Amino acid sequence: MRASERAYRALREEILDGALEPGAALAEVEQANRLGVSRTPVREALARLEADGLATAASARVLQVSALDAASIRSLYELREALEGQASRLAATRREPERFTALRERIADAPALLDAGEEGLRAYYDAVDALDDEIESAAANPMLGAALRSVRLHSARVRRLARHHPERLRAAASEHLLIVDAIVAGDAALAAHATHVHLHLSLRHALASIEARHPDGHRVA
Amino acid sequence: MRASERAYRALREEILDGALEPGAALAEVEQANRLGVSRTPVREALARLEADGLATAASARVLQVSALDAASIRSLYELREALEGQASRLAATRREPERFTALRERIADAPALLDAGEEGLRAYYDAVDALDDEIESAAANPMLGAALRSVRLHSARVRRLARHHPERLRAAASEHLLIVDAIVAGDAALAAHATHVHLHLSLRHALASIEARHPDGHRVA
DNA sequence: CCCCGCCTTTATGTATACACTCCAGTTCAC
DNA sequence: GTGAACTGGAGTGTATACATAAAGGCGGGG
Numbered sequence: 001m002r003a004s005e006r007a008y009r010a011l012r013e014e015i016l017d018g019a020l021e022p023g024a025a026l027a028e029v030e031q032a033n034r035l036g037v038s039r040t041p042v043r044e045a046l047a048r049l050e051a052d053g054l055a056t057a058a059s060a061r062v063l064q065v066s067a068l069d070a071a072s073i074r075s076l077y078e079l080r081e082a083l084e085g086q087a088s089r090l091a092a093t094r095r096e097p098e099r100f101t102a103l104r105e106r107i108a109d110a111p112a113l114l115d116a117g118e119e120g121l122r123a124y125y126d127a128v129d130a131l132d133d134e135i136e137s138a139a140a141n142p143m144l145g146a147a148l149r150s151v152r153l154h155s156a157r158v159r160r161l162a163r164h165h166p167e168r169l170r171a172a173a174s175e176h177l178l179i180v181d182a183i184v185a186g187d188a189a190l191a192a193h194a195t196h197v198h199l200h201l202s203l204r205h206a207l208a209s210i211e212a213r214h215p216d217g218h219r220v221a
Numbered sequence: 222m223r224a225s226e227r228a229y230r231a232l233r234e235e236i237l238d239g240a241l242e243p244g245a246a247l248a249e250v251e252q253a254n255r256l257g258v259s260r261t262p263v264r265e266a267l268a269r270l271e272a273d274g275l276a277t278a279a280s281a282r283v284l285q286v287s288a289l290d291a292a293s294i295r296s297l298y299e300l301r302e303a304l305e306g307q308a309s310r311l312a313a314t315r316r317e318p319e320r321f322t323a324l325r326e327r328i329a330d331a332p333a334l335l336d337a338g339e340e341g342l343r344a345y346y347d348a349v350d351a352l353d354d355e356i357e358s359a360a361a362n363p364m365l366g367a368a369l370r371s372v373r374l375h376s377a378r379v380r381r382l383a384r385h386h387p388e389r390l391r392a393a394a395s396e397h398l399l400i401v402d403a404i405v406a407g408d409a410a411l412a413a414h415a416t417h418v419h420l421h422l423s424l425r426h427a428l429a430s431i432e433a434r435h436p437d438g439h440r441v442a
Numbered sequence: 443c444c445c446c447g448c449c450t451t452t453a454t455g456t457a458t459a460c461a462c463t464c465c466a467g468t469t470c471a472c
Numbered sequence: 473g474t475g476a477a478c479t480g481g482a483g484t485g486t487a488t489a490c491a492t493a494a495a496g497g498c499g500g501g502g
Contacts, residue, residue, distance in 0.1 A: 051272045
Protein backbone atom coordinates (compact mmCIF):
# COMPACT_ATOMS: atom_id res chain seq x y z
CA MET A 1 0.00 0.00 0.00
CA ARG A 2 1.12 3.56 -0.61
CA ALA A 3 2.82 5.26 2.27
CA SER A 4 0.48 8.25 2.08
CA GLU A 5 -2.51 5.93 2.37
CA ARG A 6 -1.02 4.18 5.39
CA ALA A 7 -0.21 7.51 7.02
CA TYR A 8 -3.73 8.75 6.37
CA ARG A 9 -5.38 5.66 7.83
CA ALA A 10 -3.07 5.59 10.83
CA LEU A 11 -3.69 9.23 11.69
CA ARG A 12 -7.41 8.94 11.01
CA GLU A 13 -7.69 5.92 13.26
CA GLU A 14 -5.86 7.72 16.05
CA ILE A 15 -8.12 10.74 15.74
CA LEU A 16 -11.30 8.62 15.74
CA ASP A 17 -10.01 6.59 18.70
CA GLY A 18 -9.15 9.69 20.63
CA ALA A 19 -5.48 8.67 20.83
CA LEU A 20 -4.87 12.03 19.20
CA GLU A 21 -7.03 14.30 21.28
CA PRO A 22 -8.93 17.33 20.00
CA GLY A 23 -6.58 20.27 19.80
CA ALA A 24 -3.45 18.11 19.46
CA ALA A 25 -0.93 19.57 17.03
CA LEU A 26 -0.29 17.75 13.77
CA ALA A 27 3.22 18.74 12.67
CA GLU A 28 4.62 17.25 9.50
CA VAL A 29 8.11 16.41 10.69
CA GLU A 30 6.92 14.98 14.00
CA GLN A 31 4.34 12.71 12.36
CA ALA A 32 6.76 11.71 9.60
CA ASN A 33 9.30 10.55 12.17
CA ARG A 34 6.68 8.80 14.24
CA LEU A 35 5.18 6.96 11.25
CA GLY A 36 8.54 6.22 9.67
CA VAL A 37 7.94 7.90 6.33
CA SER A 38 9.07 11.16 4.79
CA ARG A 39 7.19 14.42 4.96
CA THR A 40 5.71 14.04 1.49
CA PRO A 41 3.16 11.30 2.21
CA VAL A 42 2.43 12.78 5.65
CA ARG A 43 1.70 16.09 4.01
CA GLU A 44 -0.77 14.42 1.70
CA ALA A 45 -2.39 12.57 4.61
CA LEU A 46 -2.77 15.78 6.60
CA ALA A 47 -4.36 17.52 3.63
CA ARG A 48 -6.91 14.72 3.39
CA LEU A 49 -7.65 14.90 7.10
CA GLU A 50 -8.22 18.62 6.80
CA ALA A 51 -10.55 18.06 3.83
CA ASP A 52 -12.40 15.47 5.94
CA GLY A 53 -12.84 18.02 8.69
CA LEU A 54 -10.93 15.84 11.16
CA ALA A 55 -8.10 18.37 11.27
CA THR A 56 -8.44 22.14 11.34
CA ALA A 57 -5.96 24.90 10.55
CA ALA A 58 -5.63 26.79 13.83
CA SER A 59 -3.46 29.40 12.18
CA ALA A 60 -1.75 29.64 8.82
CA ARG A 61 0.95 27.18 9.82
CA VAL A 62 -0.43 24.99 12.59
CA LEU A 63 -2.84 22.15 12.04
CA GLN A 64 -4.77 20.65 14.94
CA VAL A 65 -7.09 17.74 15.53
CA SER A 66 -10.60 19.19 15.21
CA ALA A 67 -12.61 19.99 18.30
CA LEU A 68 -15.43 17.69 19.33
CA ASP A 69 -17.69 19.72 21.56
CA ALA A 70 -21.46 19.92 21.94
CA ALA A 71 -21.76 22.58 19.24
CA SER A 72 -19.93 20.53 16.61
CA ILE A 73 -21.96 17.44 17.50
CA ARG A 74 -25.16 19.43 17.00
CA SER A 75 -23.86 20.64 13.66
CA LEU A 76 -22.99 17.10 12.68
CA TYR A 77 -26.48 15.86 13.47
CA GLU A 78 -28.14 18.66 11.51
CA LEU A 79 -26.05 17.63 8.55
CA ARG A 80 -26.74 13.93 9.12
CA GLU A 81 -30.46 14.60 9.17
CA ALA A 82 -30.23 16.24 5.76
CA LEU A 83 -28.04 13.54 4.20
CA GLU A 84 -29.33 10.40 5.85
CA GLY A 85 -32.92 11.57 5.55
CA GLN A 86 -32.46 12.04 1.84
CA ALA A 87 -30.67 8.69 1.53
CA SER A 88 -33.52 6.86 3.27
CA ARG A 89 -36.06 8.69 1.15
CA LEU A 90 -34.27 7.79 -2.07
CA ALA A 91 -33.71 4.19 -1.00
CA ALA A 92 -37.45 3.86 -0.42
CA THR A 93 -38.17 5.45 -3.79
CA ARG A 94 -35.97 2.99 -5.68
CA ARG A 95 -38.30 0.10 -4.83
CA GLU A 96 -35.79 -2.66 -4.34
CA PRO A 97 -37.08 -4.31 -1.16
CA GLU A 98 -35.19 -7.55 -1.81
CA ARG A 99 -31.91 -5.76 -1.07
CA PHE A 100 -33.01 -5.40 2.53
CA THR A 101 -34.63 -8.74 3.38
CA ALA A 102 -31.52 -10.37 4.89
CA LEU A 103 -30.48 -7.12 6.49
CA ARG A 104 -33.84 -6.69 8.16
CA GLU A 105 -33.42 -9.98 10.03
CA ARG A 106 -29.92 -9.02 11.01
CA ILE A 107 -31.15 -5.77 12.54
CA ALA A 108 -34.08 -7.55 14.20
CA ASP A 109 -31.61 -9.94 15.85
CA ALA A 110 -29.16 -7.22 16.79
CA PRO A 111 -30.46 -6.55 20.33
CA ALA A 112 -29.58 -10.12 21.32
CA LEU A 113 -25.96 -9.38 20.44
CA LEU A 114 -25.85 -6.83 23.24
CA ASP A 115 -25.70 -9.68 25.74
CA ALA A 116 -22.68 -11.21 23.99
CA GLY A 117 -19.95 -9.02 25.43
CA GLU A 118 -17.36 -7.05 23.52
CA GLU A 119 -17.58 -9.26 20.45
CA GLY A 120 -21.35 -8.95 20.36
CA LEU A 121 -21.08 -5.21 20.56
CA ARG A 122 -18.81 -5.23 17.55
CA ALA A 123 -21.29 -7.45 15.69
CA TYR A 124 -24.09 -5.06 16.65
CA TYR A 125 -22.26 -2.12 15.14
CA ASP A 126 -21.31 -4.17 12.09
CA ALA A 127 -25.01 -4.79 11.46
CA VAL A 128 -25.87 -1.12 11.85
CA ASP A 129 -23.00 -0.13 9.57
CA ALA A 130 -24.11 -2.69 7.00
CA LEU A 131 -27.51 -1.05 6.98
CA ASP A 132 -25.94 2.35 6.39
CA ASP A 133 -23.94 0.89 3.52
CA GLU A 134 -26.99 -0.71 1.96
CA ILE A 135 -29.06 2.44 2.20
CA GLU A 136 -26.25 4.42 0.63
CA SER A 137 -25.92 1.84 -2.12
CA ALA A 138 -29.67 1.68 -2.71
CA ALA A 139 -29.88 5.47 -2.93
CA ALA A 140 -27.71 5.07 -6.04
CA ASN A 141 -26.27 8.56 -5.84
CA PRO A 142 -22.47 8.86 -5.94
CA MET A 143 -22.35 12.46 -4.73
CA LEU A 144 -24.69 11.78 -1.84
CA GLY A 145 -22.62 8.69 -1.10
CA ALA A 146 -19.42 10.71 -0.88
CA ALA A 147 -21.07 13.18 1.50
CA LEU A 148 -22.39 10.33 3.62
CA ARG A 149 -18.97 8.71 3.91
CA SER A 150 -17.50 11.98 5.08
CA VAL A 151 -20.19 12.38 7.69
CA ARG A 152 -19.78 8.80 8.83
CA LEU A 153 -16.21 9.54 9.90
CA HIS A 154 -17.45 12.13 12.33
CA SER A 155 -20.27 9.88 13.48
CA ALA A 156 -17.73 7.18 14.31
CA ARG A 157 -15.83 9.69 16.39
CA VAL A 158 -18.94 10.61 18.35
CA ARG A 159 -19.85 6.95 18.71
CA ARG A 160 -16.63 6.21 20.57
CA LEU A 161 -17.42 8.97 23.02
CA ALA A 162 -20.92 7.70 23.80
CA ARG A 163 -20.52 3.95 23.42
CA HIS A 164 -21.63 1.10 25.65
CA HIS A 165 -25.17 1.94 26.70
CA PRO A 166 -27.17 -1.25 26.04
CA GLU A 167 -30.49 0.38 26.79
CA ARG A 168 -29.96 3.08 24.19
CA LEU A 169 -28.59 0.58 21.66
CA ARG A 170 -31.65 -1.65 22.07
CA ALA A 171 -33.90 1.33 21.33
CA ALA A 172 -31.70 2.33 18.39
CA ALA A 173 -32.16 -1.12 16.88
CA SER A 174 -35.94 -0.67 16.92
CA GLU A 175 -35.54 2.71 15.28
CA HIS A 176 -33.37 1.19 12.57
CA LEU A 177 -35.89 -1.56 12.06
CA LEU A 178 -38.59 1.01 11.42
CA ILE A 179 -36.38 2.73 8.87
CA VAL A 180 -35.75 -0.55 7.04
CA ASP A 181 -39.42 -1.45 7.05
CA ALA A 182 -40.36 1.94 5.66
CA ILE A 183 -37.81 1.54 2.87
CA VAL A 184 -39.02 -1.98 2.11
CA ALA A 185 -42.59 -0.70 2.02
CA GLY A 186 -41.55 2.04 -0.36
CA ASP A 187 -42.80 4.68 2.06
CA ALA A 188 -40.33 7.50 1.42
CA ALA A 189 -41.88 9.97 3.84
CA LEU A 190 -41.91 7.47 6.68
CA ALA A 191 -38.33 6.43 5.92
CA ALA A 192 -37.19 10.04 6.15
CA HIS A 193 -39.18 10.77 9.28
CA ALA A 194 -38.07 7.59 11.01
CA THR A 195 -34.49 8.60 10.22
CA HIS A 196 -35.19 12.01 11.72
CA VAL A 197 -36.58 10.41 14.86
CA HIS A 198 -33.60 8.09 15.17
CA LEU A 199 -31.11 10.93 14.78
CA HIS A 200 -32.99 13.10 17.25
CA LEU A 201 -32.88 10.44 19.93
CA SER A 202 -29.30 9.54 19.09
CA LEU A 203 -28.24 13.17 19.41
CA ARG A 204 -29.99 13.50 22.76
CA HIS A 205 -28.09 10.47 24.01
CA ALA A 206 -24.76 11.68 22.61
CA LEU A 207 -25.12 15.09 24.23
CA ALA A 208 -26.07 13.53 27.56
CA SER A 209 -23.02 11.27 27.32
CA ILE A 210 -20.52 14.03 26.76
CA GLU A 211 -22.26 16.17 29.35
CA ALA A 212 -21.77 13.36 31.87
CA ARG A 213 -18.13 13.05 30.88
CA HIS A 214 -17.36 16.76 30.73
CA PRO A 215 -19.74 18.64 33.05
CA ASP A 216 -18.54 21.92 31.54
CA GLY A 217 -19.82 21.83 28.00
CA HIS A 218 -16.81 23.69 26.64
CA ARG A 219 -14.04 21.55 27.99
CA VAL A 220 -13.85 19.02 25.17
CA ALA A 221 -12.66 21.46 22.54
CA MET B 222 -0.15 33.28 -2.76
CA ARG B 223 1.08 29.71 -2.54
CA ALA B 224 1.80 27.99 -5.82
CA SER B 225 -0.43 25.03 -4.88
CA GLU B 226 -3.32 27.41 -4.25
CA ARG B 227 -2.79 29.15 -7.58
CA ALA B 228 -2.59 25.82 -9.38
CA TYR B 229 -5.77 24.64 -7.66
CA ARG B 230 -7.72 27.76 -8.56
CA ALA B 231 -6.45 27.81 -12.14
CA LEU B 232 -7.37 24.19 -12.74
CA ARG B 233 -10.70 24.54 -10.96
CA GLU B 234 -11.58 27.57 -13.03
CA GLU B 235 -10.73 25.76 -16.23
CA ILE B 236 -12.85 22.79 -15.25
CA LEU B 237 -15.83 24.96 -14.28
CA ASP B 238 -15.47 26.98 -17.49
CA GLY B 239 -15.30 23.87 -19.60
CA ALA B 240 -11.85 24.84 -20.90
CA LEU B 241 -10.84 21.45 -19.52
CA GLU B 242 -13.60 19.23 -20.86
CA PRO B 243 -15.06 16.24 -19.06
CA GLY B 244 -12.82 13.26 -19.58
CA ALA B 245 -9.70 15.35 -20.19
CA ALA B 246 -6.59 13.82 -18.67
CA LEU B 247 -4.96 15.62 -15.75
CA ALA B 248 -1.30 14.57 -15.77
CA GLU B 249 1.05 16.03 -13.18
CA VAL B 250 4.02 16.83 -15.40
CA GLU B 251 1.91 18.28 -18.18
CA GLN B 252 -0.01 20.58 -15.84
CA ALA B 253 3.16 21.50 -13.96
CA ASN B 254 4.81 22.64 -17.18
CA ARG B 255 1.71 24.44 -18.33
CA LEU B 256 1.25 26.29 -15.04
CA GLY B 257 4.93 26.98 -14.57
CA VAL B 258 5.36 25.26 -11.21
CA SER B 259 6.84 21.98 -10.10
CA ARG B 260 4.94 18.74 -9.66
CA THR B 261 4.61 19.15 -5.91
CA PRO B 262 2.01 21.95 -5.83
CA VAL B 263 0.24 20.49 -8.87
CA ARG B 264 -0.02 17.20 -7.08
CA GLU B 265 -1.64 18.91 -4.12
CA ALA B 266 -4.02 20.79 -6.41
CA LEU B 267 -5.07 17.59 -8.18
CA ALA B 268 -5.70 15.87 -4.86
CA ARG B 269 -8.00 18.71 -3.84
CA LEU B 270 -9.85 18.57 -7.15
CA GLU B 271 -10.38 14.87 -6.68
CA ALA B 272 -11.67 15.45 -3.15
CA ASP B 273 -14.01 18.09 -4.60
CA GLY B 274 -15.33 15.55 -7.08
CA LEU B 275 -14.24 17.71 -10.01
CA ALA B 276 -11.62 15.13 -10.98
CA THR B 277 -12.04 11.37 -10.93
CA ALA B 278 -9.50 8.57 -10.94
CA ALA B 279 -10.23 6.69 -14.17
CA SER B 280 -7.69 4.03 -13.23
CA ALA B 281 -5.01 3.78 -10.58
CA ARG B 282 -2.72 6.18 -12.40
CA VAL B 283 -4.87 8.37 -14.60
CA LEU B 284 -6.93 11.27 -13.33
CA GLN B 285 -9.62 12.81 -15.50
CA VAL B 286 -11.96 15.76 -15.35
CA SER B 287 -15.22 14.37 -13.97
CA ALA B 288 -18.09 13.61 -16.31
CA LEU B 289 -21.03 15.97 -16.45
CA ASP B 290 -23.90 13.97 -17.89
CA ALA B 291 -27.60 13.86 -17.10
CA ALA B 292 -27.12 11.19 -14.43
CA SER B 293 -24.52 13.19 -12.49
CA ILE B 294 -26.67 16.32 -12.73
CA ARG B 295 -29.62 14.40 -11.28
CA SER B 296 -27.37 13.15 -8.49
CA LEU B 297 -26.19 16.66 -7.82
CA TYR B 298 -29.71 17.98 -7.52
CA GLU B 299 -30.76 15.21 -5.16
CA LEU B 300 -27.85 16.20 -2.96
CA ARG B 301 -28.61 19.90 -3.32
CA GLU B 302 -32.16 19.30 -2.23
CA ALA B 303 -30.96 17.66 0.96
CA LEU B 304 -28.35 20.30 1.78
CA GLU B 305 -30.01 23.48 0.58
CA GLY B 306 -33.36 22.37 1.95
CA GLN B 307 -31.80 21.88 5.35
CA ALA B 308 -29.94 25.20 5.10
CA SER B 309 -33.14 27.09 4.29
CA ARG B 310 -34.95 25.32 7.08
CA LEU B 311 -32.26 26.17 9.61
CA ALA B 312 -31.98 29.76 8.40
CA ALA B 313 -35.72 30.17 8.98
CA THR B 314 -35.41 28.58 12.40
CA ARG B 315 -32.70 30.98 13.56
CA ARG B 316 -35.11 33.94 13.44
CA GLU B 317 -32.80 36.64 12.18
CA PRO B 318 -34.97 38.33 9.53
CA GLU B 319 -32.91 41.52 9.57
CA ARG B 320 -30.05 39.67 7.89
CA PHE B 321 -32.19 39.34 4.78
CA THR B 322 -33.93 42.72 4.44
CA ALA B 323 -31.39 44.29 2.07
CA LEU B 324 -30.94 41.02 0.25
CA ARG B 325 -34.66 40.68 -0.33
CA GLU B 326 -34.76 43.95 -2.25
CA ARG B 327 -31.74 42.92 -4.23
CA ILE B 328 -33.45 39.71 -5.32
CA ALA B 329 -36.68 41.55 -6.02
CA ASP B 330 -34.79 43.90 -8.34
CA ALA B 331 -32.79 41.12 -9.97
CA PRO B 332 -35.11 40.51 -12.95
CA ALA B 333 -34.51 44.07 -14.18
CA LEU B 334 -30.79 43.23 -14.42
CA LEU B 335 -31.58 40.70 -17.12
CA ASP B 336 -32.14 43.55 -19.55
CA ALA B 337 -28.70 45.01 -18.79
CA GLY B 338 -26.58 42.78 -20.99
CA GLU B 339 -23.59 40.75 -19.92
CA GLU B 340 -22.82 42.94 -16.96
CA GLY B 341 -26.39 42.71 -15.74
CA LEU B 342 -26.27 38.95 -15.99
CA ARG B 343 -23.20 38.93 -13.81
CA ALA B 344 -24.96 41.20 -11.30
CA TYR B 345 -27.96 38.87 -11.35
CA TYR B 346 -25.82 35.88 -10.47
CA ASP B 347 -23.96 37.91 -7.84
CA ALA B 348 -27.28 38.60 -6.12
CA VAL B 349 -28.29 34.94 -6.24
CA ASP B 350 -24.89 33.89 -4.92
CA ALA B 351 -25.11 36.47 -2.14
CA LEU B 352 -28.39 34.89 -1.09
CA ASP B 353 -26.78 31.44 -0.99
CA ASP B 354 -23.98 32.86 1.13
CA GLU B 355 -26.37 34.54 3.53
CA ILE B 356 -28.48 31.41 3.94
CA GLU B 357 -25.37 29.38 4.60
CA SER B 358 -24.16 31.93 7.10
CA ALA B 359 -27.57 32.17 8.80
CA ALA B 360 -27.77 28.39 9.09
CA ALA B 361 -24.75 28.73 11.40
CA ASN B 362 -23.51 25.22 10.79
CA PRO B 363 -19.87 24.83 9.76
CA MET B 364 -20.19 21.24 8.57
CA LEU B 365 -23.28 21.98 6.51
CA GLY B 366 -21.47 25.02 5.17
CA ALA B 367 -18.54 22.93 4.00
CA ALA B 368 -20.88 20.51 2.24
CA LEU B 369 -22.71 23.40 0.61
CA ARG B 370 -19.51 24.94 -0.69
CA SER B 371 -18.54 21.65 -2.26
CA VAL B 372 -21.91 21.32 -3.93
CA ARG B 373 -21.78 24.90 -5.15
CA LEU B 374 -18.73 24.10 -7.25
CA HIS B 375 -20.70 21.53 -9.18
CA SER B 376 -23.69 23.84 -9.42
CA ALA B 377 -21.48 26.49 -10.99
CA ARG B 378 -20.33 23.96 -13.54
CA VAL B 379 -23.91 23.11 -14.48
CA ARG B 380 -24.83 26.79 -14.54
CA ARG B 381 -22.31 27.47 -17.31
CA LEU B 382 -23.83 24.73 -19.39
CA ALA B 383 -27.38 26.06 -19.08
CA ARG B 384 -26.80 29.80 -18.88
CA HIS B 385 -28.49 32.68 -20.68
CA HIS B 386 -32.19 31.93 -20.60
CA PRO B 387 -33.82 35.15 -19.37
CA GLU B 388 -37.24 33.60 -19.08
CA ARG B 389 -36.00 30.88 -16.76
CA LEU B 390 -33.90 33.34 -14.76
CA ARG B 391 -36.89 35.63 -14.22
CA ALA B 392 -38.86 32.71 -12.85
CA ALA B 393 -35.90 31.64 -10.70
CA ALA B 394 -35.81 35.10 -9.13
CA SER B 395 -39.43 34.71 -8.02
CA GLU B 396 -38.63 31.33 -6.56
CA HIS B 397 -35.70 32.80 -4.65
CA LEU B 398 -37.90 35.60 -3.42
CA LEU B 399 -40.33 33.08 -1.98
CA ILE B 400 -37.49 31.31 -0.21
CA VAL B 401 -36.26 34.56 1.34
CA ASP B 402 -39.74 35.54 2.43
CA ALA B 403 -40.28 32.17 4.05
CA ILE B 404 -37.00 32.49 5.94
CA VAL B 405 -37.85 36.06 7.02
CA ALA B 406 -41.26 34.85 8.19
CA GLY B 407 -39.59 32.06 10.17
CA ASP B 408 -41.58 29.48 8.24
CA ALA B 409 -39.09 26.62 8.10
CA ALA B 410 -41.35 24.16 6.28
CA LEU B 411 -42.19 26.68 3.58
CA ALA B 412 -38.53 27.65 3.21
CA ALA B 413 -37.59 24.01 2.66
CA HIS B 414 -40.45 23.33 0.28
CA ALA B 415 -39.84 26.50 -1.72
CA THR B 416 -36.22 25.40 -2.05
CA HIS B 417 -37.42 22.03 -3.24
CA VAL B 418 -39.65 23.66 -5.83
CA HIS B 419 -36.85 25.91 -7.02
CA LEU B 420 -34.44 23.01 -7.40
CA HIS B 421 -37.01 20.90 -9.17
CA LEU B 422 -37.65 23.58 -11.79
CA SER B 423 -33.98 24.39 -12.06
CA LEU B 424 -33.15 20.73 -12.67
CA ARG B 425 -35.82 20.45 -15.34
CA HIS B 426 -34.32 23.44 -17.11
CA ALA B 427 -30.76 22.16 -16.79
CA LEU B 428 -31.68 18.76 -18.20
CA ALA B 429 -33.54 20.36 -21.10
CA SER B 430 -30.52 22.56 -21.78
CA ILE B 431 -28.03 19.76 -22.02
CA GLU B 432 -30.50 17.65 -23.96
CA ALA B 433 -30.75 20.46 -26.50
CA ARG B 434 -26.99 20.70 -26.65
CA HIS B 435 -26.28 16.97 -26.75
CA PRO B 436 -29.28 15.16 -28.26
CA ASP B 437 -27.73 11.86 -27.21
CA GLY B 438 -27.90 11.95 -23.43
CA HIS B 439 -24.65 10.03 -23.03
CA ARG B 440 -22.33 12.12 -25.14
CA VAL B 441 -21.26 14.63 -22.51
CA ALA B 442 -19.30 12.19 -20.38
C1' DC C 443 -3.13 -13.91 -39.00
C1' DC C 444 -3.71 -13.59 -34.13
C1' DC C 445 -2.23 -13.88 -29.46
C1' DC C 446 0.94 -14.03 -25.71
C1' DG C 447 4.90 -12.27 -23.39
C1' DC C 448 8.71 -9.29 -22.76
C1' DC C 449 10.65 -4.88 -22.87
C1' DT C 450 10.67 -0.03 -23.03
C1' DT C 451 8.71 3.99 -21.77
C1' DT C 452 6.23 7.08 -19.13
C1' DA C 453 3.82 8.22 -15.38
C1' DT C 454 3.30 8.36 -10.46
C1' DG C 455 5.11 7.73 -5.42
C1' DT C 456 8.64 8.93 -2.19
C1' DA C 457 12.65 11.05 -0.26
C1' DT C 458 15.45 14.93 0.40
C1' DA C 459 17.48 19.53 -0.09
C1' DC C 460 16.72 24.27 -0.05
C1' DA C 461 14.18 28.71 0.43
C1' DC C 462 11.23 31.39 2.95
C1' DT C 463 8.05 32.92 6.38
C1' DC C 464 6.34 33.45 10.79
C1' DC C 465 6.97 33.29 15.69
C1' DA C 466 9.42 33.86 19.85
C1' DG C 467 13.03 35.39 22.54
C1' DT C 468 16.17 38.85 23.49
C1' DT C 469 18.13 43.21 23.59
C1' DC C 470 18.33 47.98 23.11
C1' DA C 471 16.37 52.49 23.32
C1' DC C 472 13.29 55.62 25.42
C1' DG D 473 10.28 49.30 33.29
C1' DT D 474 8.02 48.87 29.00
C1' DG D 475 7.75 48.67 24.21
C1' DA D 476 9.58 47.90 19.78
C1' DA D 477 12.83 46.12 16.60
C1' DC D 478 16.10 42.64 15.45
C1' DT D 479 17.75 38.14 15.21
C1' DG D 480 17.61 33.21 15.64
C1' DG D 481 15.11 29.03 14.99
C1' DA D 482 11.60 25.93 13.77
C1' DG D 483 8.38 24.56 10.52
C1' DT D 484 6.18 24.82 6.19
C1' DG D 485 6.28 25.42 0.83
C1' DT D 486 8.58 24.16 -3.36
C1' DA D 487 11.78 21.97 -6.43
C1' DT D 488 14.17 18.04 -7.88
C1' DA D 489 16.19 13.42 -8.02
C1' DC D 490 15.39 8.70 -7.64
C1' DA D 491 12.54 4.38 -7.16
C1' DT D 492 8.82 1.86 -8.89
C1' DA D 493 5.05 0.13 -11.24
C1' DA D 494 1.68 0.12 -14.86
C1' DA D 495 0.64 0.67 -19.82
C1' DG D 496 1.66 0.22 -24.54
C1' DG D 497 4.32 -1.41 -28.36
C1' DC D 498 7.03 -4.74 -30.60
C1' DG D 499 8.54 -9.20 -31.67
C1' DG D 500 8.25 -13.99 -31.77
C1' DG D 501 5.71 -18.06 -31.69
C1' DG D 502 1.62 -20.72 -32.53
